[in-house]
């Protein structure tokens with residue numbers, strides 16, 4: 001099952017981050033009402049971390065029971081634990097350290113001072129994902145992919161080159177099939193060593209939300225929503241099973257195909 005993208009355009013990056021935060025809080029409340037827990041896959045990057053900061057500032061913050069939310073990551077920079085460039089460190093500062101999350105529900109990627117290579121950290125993350133999936137399957141949760149727990153919402157940023165998570169255009173990561181996590185070497189954006197969910201893992205999520213702001217991303221957004229191929233334009237390949245939502249600002253929307261520029265949430269199908 002794959003969904004056609006919907007697009008929602010916001011005046012600027014600040015309002016976009018606030019809107020992503022408000023949607024996230026509302027959706028988490030709904031999911032918790034439906035099934036008691038919720039699972040979010042976080043992203044790093046400007047908007048990903050900005051949206052977490054906006055969640056921390058939201059007046060509705062305490063509407064979510066954060067103690068029953070599981071946090072996974074779409075990718076990580078393969079650096080020592082505590083390094084300021086690690087996505088998990090930035091997420092902790094922006095939000096996680098300020099809310100009552102359960103330590104055992106924060107599933108961060110292994111760091112470079114615990115694993116010798118990014119491939120080892122990738123294998124470790126894949127195995128922890130598998131364990132979580134097995135536990136959910138035993139409890140009767142229907143899974144989209146038996147190797148992965150149910151991802152309710154998966155957040156992605158998009159680079160100016162259209163990369164998502166740490167899947168860069170034309171590189172091995174975006175072409176990887178048959179595994180859920182991949183070690184990345186020679187990434188064109190520093191640091192070169194990273195760990196990432198694969199596209200098939202990303203696309204197992206119920207809802208995929210792509211948050212993008214800025215003129216430098218306009219070309220990537222335009223190509224992705226015009227239907228480019230995922231190997232050349234990784235963002236084009238990200239599709240949730242029930243929803244694919246592009247949350248973008250006006251600058252990032254400036255090269256969208258004309259039919260998508262109308263106000264409101266429009267179909268990009």
Ligand SMILES: O=C1O[C@H](COP(=O)(O)O)[C@@H](O)[C@H](O)[C@H]1O
Nearest residue numbers: 043044045046047157158159165
């Ligand atoms: O390095 C990364 O970049 C992307 C996009 O970041 P942005 O600053 O251009 O928004 C991000 O989604 C990813 O998680 C991160 O590791």
